[in-house]
Amino acid sequence: MAIERTFSIIKPDATRRNITGKVLTYIEAAGLRVVAQKRLQLTKEQAEGFYAVHKDRPFFNDLVGFMISGPVVVQVLEGENAVAKYREVMGATNPANAAEGTIRKDLAESIEANSVHGSDAPETAKEEIAYFFKDDEIVG
Ligand code: GDP
Ligand code: MG
Numbered sequence: 001m002a003i004e005r006t007f008s009i010i011k012p013d014a015t016r017r018n019i020t021g022k023v024l025t026y027i028e029a030a031g032l033r034v035v036a037q038k039r040l041q042l043t044k045e046q047a048e049g050f051y052a053v054h055k056d057r058p059f060f061n062d063l064v065g066f067m068i069s070g071p072v073v074v075q076v077l078e079g080e081n082a083v084a085k086y087r088e089v090m091g092a093t094n095p096a097n098a099a100e101g102t103i104r105k106d107l108a109e110s111i112e113a114n115s116v117h118g119s120d121a122p123e124t125a126k127e128e129i130a131y132f133f134k135d136d137e138i139v140g
Pocket of ligand 1: 054059062063092093111112113114116117118120
């Protein structure tokens with residue numbers, strides 16, 4: 001299995017509760033390595049652009065409002081099968097449906113305030129990483 005990279009966001013519900021370190025524990029325990037990380041206050045334009053794929057969904061405005069409600073931590077994670085592995089560690093979108101031991105089951109507040117974002121495919125990961133990081137900000 002080749003080493004792969006994925007893109008992660010620790011969302012405002014987690015920064016607000018000061019549990020970014022707790023989230024990181026799940027990531028590192030899964031064998032994923034943080035190779036880039038920064039804390040940001042997203043602008044409305046950045047959040048709308050990042051979630052453009054959801055722009056016609058009924059929850060889009062709420063989602064953008066939530067994502068700019070406080071700081072986020074954006075990360076590049078590296079490891080074997082990183083995209084699928086991080087989705088597994090995150091758990092289902094709705095914490096009520098997430099498996100035991102996942103970030104969302106253990107830490108998330110709601111289907112919207114669900115603590116983390118992770119890319120859904122290797123191609124998306126490349127685009128999402130490039131949306132937030134320059135090549136020289138990633139140190140593997
Ligand atoms: P993900 O890939 O598991 O993060 O889920 P999606 O790509 O389907 O949705 C993106 C984000 O939109 C989710 O992580 C949630 O924060 C939010 N979201 C998804 N579905 C809903 C919903 O039904 N209601 C609300 N308010 N937010 C949602
Ligand atoms: Mg998604």
